[in-house]
Amino acid sequence: MKRFVLWGLLGLAALGAVRATGAWTGVDLPVTPLSLGAGFLLGVPGTTLLVLLKLLL
Numbered sequence: 001m002k003r004f005v006l007w008g009l010l011g012l013a014a015l016g017a018v019r020a021t022g023a024w025t026g027v028d029l030p031v032t033p034l035s036l037g038a039g040f041l042l043g044v045p046g047t048t049l050l051v052l053l054k055l056l057l
Contacts, residue, residue, distance in 0.1 A: 011043035012036070018051060027051055 015035060022028035029035055029050055038046035 007043035008040040011039040011041075011045075011047050014044045014047040015039040015050075018047060027054055029054060 015029065015031075018025075018027060018029050019031070035050055038050055042049065
């Protein structure tokens with residue numbers, strides 16, 4: 001359980017890093033229940049998936 005929460009917090013931190021660097025990278029992810037859920041439940045791979053989908057679509 002501890003690892004799940006840790007991975008979830010790392011995913012949210014990655015989402016925050018993407019949001020913080022959005023002006024420089026041109027990738028801006030909105031904070032929605034979907035992005036927060038993907039960031040927490042899937043961790044860093046979930047945030048990476050959101051960034052890739054944003055770039056492709």
